[in-house]
Amino acid sequence: MTDEDHISTRTVSSLPNELLVAIAAAGQGCGSDFLEWTLSHVSRRFRDVVVGAPTLWTLIEADFYDWGSVEILKLYLERSRRCKISLTLRNPSSEDFRLLTLTRLGQIIPHIERCWKLVILLSADSIVEVLAPFRDVEAPHLQHLDLEVITDYPNDECIEIFSAGAPRLSFLKMDGLKLQLPPSPSWMASLTHLEVLEHWVSDYSNLLAAMTAQCPLLVHLHLDILWEFEETSRFHIPSLKFLQISVPDSEDEFFLEAIVDLFDTPALEEFIIYGTHGDQIFTLFNLTSLPHSSFPALTSFSFINKASCSCEKDIPFSSSISAPPLALFPALSSLTLVNQCLTHNLVKDLLGPSSQPWPRLETVTLCPKKDHFDAVWDAVKDAVHSKSQRREPFPRLRFFRTLASLEAWQGNEPDVEMFL
Ligand SMILES: [Zn+2]
Missing domain, CATH: 3.80.10 (Leucine-rich repeat, LRR (right-handed beta-alpha superhelix))
Incomplete structure (x- = not known):
């Protein structure tokens, strides 16, 4: 045993009981597995102190x-x-x-x-x-x-x-x-x-x-879940702030609006939908109202799909977004499109040369599919250029080139971040 080891062992042994318990409790708090178990095997005194502190044995896994x-x-x-x-x-x-x-x-x-x-x-x-x-x-x-x-x-x-x-x-x-x-x-x-x-x-x-x-x-x-579309399937939740749902694949362009219309959630602030396709988002954003639902408080809307999607080849995509900007989502300040098919068309129509100004939109987050990276980037450059020429506001743009996982866009730094 070196001098240094000797000193540290003595230092640990001389810790007051309360401090020992505090150290073990802190270990539990930061996910250090079974620190109380290890400490109870260090020495007789440690064992007595740790075993005598019931709060140290309350996080149980088996x-x-x-x-x-x-x-x-x-x-x-x-x-x-x-x-x-x-x-x-x-x-x-x-x-x-x-x-x-x-x-x-x-x-x-x-x-x-x-x-x-x-x-x-x-x-x-x-x-x-x-x-x-x-x-x-x-x-x-x-x-x-x-x-x-x-x-x-x-x-x-x-x-x-x-x-x-x-x-x-x-x-x-x-x-x-x-x-x-x-x-x-x-x-x-x-x-x-x-x-x-x-x-x-x-x-x-x-x-x-x-x-x-x-x-x-x-x-x-x-x-x-499996969705049903009856009057009794509608969700009336006045207190709801966050909603995440999945829609099944291979549905038509009207499917998304039908699902969104199931939610009577006027206080909703954040909405994440998995499994969407570009044509469905298009149809939704072209609406000025829904039969039942409205989203006056929604600030953040995210659409996420899987990496592979074969629908783009078959969809003739020539329409553009015709509704008044954010008619359905008047408070929207953040829009996210992850692995979304037709992202370049959406960028063109939402932000491009002929788009209407969306003054409340502050942030657009894009994580295009690998194959569409260039097309989306071109659409972004066009949009930025036209907006700056017309001196119209352009949202802060967060652009991800690659994603380790579908969730990466939430915590990570983008590859390109643009402000005008
Ligand atoms: Zn698709």
Whole structure:
């Protein structure tokens, strides 16, 4: 042992107990895995201090197929005593582990009443049976519930969970499974965030529309579902600020406006739509009104598609945007087009030489498909040139050449940024 090692070991050993607990707690906060576990094995004194601090054992994760992980789970449940806990439980594998999962999940039930966050990741097999112990239980402190099922096919089995109530629930995510709707009325009172993903069962959009109408605080909604177009499928959510949806591929140019018209969400500020095509955006922007919906507060609108799209070859694209600028979206200040087919036509029509001024539009973000990069860049140069000649305002332009992922446009710096 060198002098330096000797000094640092002594320094750590002489730390007061409160500081030790604070260090372990800080480690939890920044996602350092199992720091409390490591510290409890350093020395006798560390062990006593760390084991005696129940708040250090409240972020609990377990893999149900791993015996060691389940043993650690038991220890955490015991050491966290009466503190509120966050539980992440995983069993992504199939049938072989079903009985094991059933028995092991059973151990959780007595602790549900002090759980504030519950994440369960399961394989599609027998989810109804595996989640049955949670069905009639109340979760009085639960704020965050995330249920994810790994599945390749639509699952039509209906899940009932916490039917005795979850009065503090604010975050609900259901990925790949069908929850019995409506849930206990107590679920809806404080719900602010709802995600329903990978949901391709019919009749569900009506049930979701009815449910969200009962959520007075809902601000964030993300839906990846099968759409229905009846009066009962419309979403009336006066409080909603953020909406993300997916539209299926291979639909006609009127499909997008039909979906957008399903939302009666007058306070909406940010709208992201996946799966759109250029002709659909065109049709939408050419409208002056929709039969039912209006978007007076919408400031940010994003359209995102997959990297490959074969529709451009077949679409005769000669019309231009004829509606008054931003007729449907009068407050729009940010427009984003990611991997969107016909982006160069959209740029030409929205910003080009014959376009009308859009004074509220401050930022345009473009991430063109690789093959269309030059065409889009040419359209941008034309637009900038004509606007500057006419001394008309031009939005701040953020241009991405390549994208590592579809989400990259959200956090990354653009390759070119232009101000006039
Ligand atoms: Zn397309």
